[in-house]
Amino acid sequence: MNTTQIIEKKFNNLFGNLPELVIKSPGRVNLIGEHTDYNEGWVLPASIDKCSTILLRKNELEYSRAYAYDLDEYFEFKLEQNQEHDGWKSYILGVTMEMLHEKNNIGNFDVLITGNVPFGAGMSSSASIECALAFGLNELFQNNFSRKELAHLTQMAEHHFVGVKCGIMDQFTSLLGKNQKALFLDCKTLEHEYIPLELGDYILLLCNTNVSHSLASSEYNVRREQCEEGVKFLQKLYPNILSLRNVNEKMLEKYQELFEEIIYQRCLYVVQENERVKKAKSALQYGKIQILGKYMYKSHQGLSTLYDVSCEELDFLVEATKNNSQILGSRMMGGGFGGCTINIIHKNEVDPFIEQISPKYLEKFGKEMTPYIVQLGDGARIIENQIK
Ligand code: GLA
DSSP, X not given: XXXXXXXXXXXXXXXXXXXXXXXXXXXXXXXXXXXXXXXXXXXXXXXXXXXXXXXXXXXXXXXXXXXXXXXXXXXXXXXXXXXXXXXXXHHHXXXXXXXXXXXXXXXXXXXXXXXXXXTTSSSOHHHHHHHHHHHHHHHHTTOOOOHHHHHXXXXXXXXXXXXXXXXXXXXXXXXXXXXXXXXXXXXXXXXXXXXXXXXXXXXXXXXXXXXXXXXXXXXXXXXXXXXXXXXXXXXXXXXXXXXXXXXXXHHHHHTGGGSOXXXXXXXXXXXXXXXXXXXXXXXXXXXXXXXXXXXHHHHHHHHHHTSOOOXXXXXXXXXXXXXXXXXXXXXXXXXXXXXXXXXXXXXXXXXHHHHHHHHHHHHHHSSOOEEEEOOBOOSSEEEEEOOO
């Protein structure tokens, strides 16, 4: 039996029927453009081959049933009841409730979730579960949401049920990503362009610090508030601006002394990062991956010193690449306070680098560093459809 057959059998044993739909939706990497999405800025992520998979079927019961295969956890819920839950259950409830709220057109269902996007590594495992479910429910109940609408809906599920006021990058990439392409996304207009990710002899390597980002959701929301405070303050000086996308460094510098320092730093980082994303995108289009790498280092510098979302372990891993001519760029990836670094590294250097850095990391921090070689993959898709 292959893996799909094993989980289908489990579904059948649990729910007494085979699934009508099997859906996959991927995690993502982000080349550059961190903490810019909720500031109406630009990002350059890509969907990966690691996915959340869900098996789904309508049921005739008065309630819905959900099972997380990898955790061996089960729960039941009623559609009309707003229940409190955490972890994976809040993803399920969040998506279901948002969909009910948008179009009152879903009935009870059974769902099994599994997947191979590592948790807490900054590869968007939560978004991939939410997107897989939203994509599947959309199909199962014929709701006709577009992928963009689903991205927005799953982002709202995260806001309202998980409590993270995230931007739209992760959900958009999971739903609209394309294999072998980076996604240059304008997070205000949602206009996007697919840029071939051609790295020649270089590959993307993630180094997971295995630091679980406990501060992540609270500090994430604080960063967002600080940026909003910055915009409010700037609007007194420049009444026409709507967000940090309308601000440049000169506009900030001119009034630097009037700013609260921490707010100034947060705004400066975002304004600079937006510029870097646009330049990095051109560099990638012209095959200048050395330049892309340089922007990645600058991005990390800003995230660490101005935006203050890095940690000792991430800084150590980035620092360790700096004198290595076979590594073109390195930076922390995702929300921060743990998770992975993303590196552009020559394919022949992958093993030597891992061999060299792993024992040092273990010695310094008393935990393992986990490497992942990134393979890209497609956005959300139907694997099996038995809907009659
Ligand atoms: C998390 C959020 C995204 C984005 C990144 C930081 O992954 O879900 O919306 O803000 O952090 O770039």
